[in-house]
Amino acid sequence: MQRSSHSNEEQANPELQSAEFKLIKPAAHLSYVSSGGLIFDHNQFLLLKRRETSEWQIPKGHVEAGENFEDTALREVIEETGYNDLLLAADLGIQFNIFTRKGQRVEREEHCFLLRLARKEARQESVVLRRRRNQAPDDKQIFEAIWVPFEEVVELLTFETEKEFARRALAELKKH
Numbered sequence: 001m002q003r004s005s006h007s008n009e010e011q012a013n014p015e016l017q018s019a020e021f022k023l024i025k026p027a028a029h030l031s032y033v034s035s036g037g038l039i040f041d042h043n044q045f046l047l048l049k050r051r052e053t054s055e056w057q058i059p060k061g062h063v064e065a066g067e068n069f070e071d072t073a074l075r076e077v078i079e080e081t082g083y084n085d086l087l088l089a090a091d092l093g094i095q096f097n098i099f100t101r102k103g104q105r106v107e108r109e110e111h112c113f114l115l116r117l118a119r120k121e122a123r124q125e126s127v128v129l130r131r132r133r134n135q136a137p138d139d140k141q142i143f144e145a146i147w148v149p150f151e152e153v154v155e156l157l158t159f160e161t162e163k164e165f166a167r168r169a170l171a172e173l174k175k176h
Contacts, residue, residue: 029104029105029107030101030104030105030106030107031106031107031108032062032063032106032107032108032109033062033063033069033108033109033110033111034060034061034062034063034072034108034109034110034111035060035061035063035069035070035072035073035076035110035111035112035113036058036059036060036061036072036073036076036077036110036111036112036113037058037059037060037073037074037076037077037086037088037112037113037114037115038058038092038112038113038114038115038153038165038166038169039059039077039081039083039086039115039116039117040089040114040115040116040117040150040169040173041116041117041147043149043150044147044148044149044150045147045148045150045153045166045169046059046081046083046145046146046147046148047145047146047148047153047156047157048080048081048143048144048145048146049143049144049145049146050142050143051142051143051144052142055158055159056156056157056158057143057157057158057159057162058112058157058162058165058166059076059077059079059080059081060073060076060077060110060112061075061076061079061080063111069111069113070088070113072111073088073111073112073113073115074086074088074115077115080143080145081145082145083117085117085118085119086115086116086117086118087115087116087117087118088113088114088115089113089114089115089116089172090113090114090169090172091111091113091114092112092113092114092165092168092169092172093111093112093165093168094109094110094111095109095110095112095161095164095165096108096109096110097110097159097161110161110165112162112165112168112169114169114172114173150170150173153166153170154166154167154170
């Protein structure tokens with residue numbers, strides 16, 4: 001009695017017998033937590049516009065070891081905007097975002113806070129900002145910080161999770 005080395009599926013489908021199978025290695029998976037904030041002042045939010053792609057974003061970044069979400073949001077917003085006199089006005093909650101970047105699946109837990117300028121003098125005039133002060137010199141992620149009227153913020157933001165955070169911020173501001 002001769003034994004077949006083919007599976008039942010291969011016996012049922014002769015095309016599989018001649019097909020060449022390639023081992024496909026799945027792309028590396030990345031998962032991380034980020035936190036950021038929407039700064040408001042006089043019916044405007046401060047957004048970041050990425051010069052290379054014209055993407056509009058909320059200032060945010062990775063939560064570092066030992067940091068809580070509020071501390072990360074404040075640190076990242078200060079680093080990315082230059083405004084350092086901020087008060088935490090509200091927690092806008094958490095969202096989960098799954099996307100692909102350069103062929104890699106990325107899962108990100110995003111936290112966002114509503115922040116307000118503590119003093120009128122805190123408003124900075126400089127508009128060209130690097131994403132991080134300690135970034136590598138070859139990192140070309142240059143942003144422009146732009147004050148945007150409340151009524152334009154949801155339409156301008158590029159990513160749906162950030163649009164939702166903006167809607168939550170607007171709802172929070174209507175309460176007061």
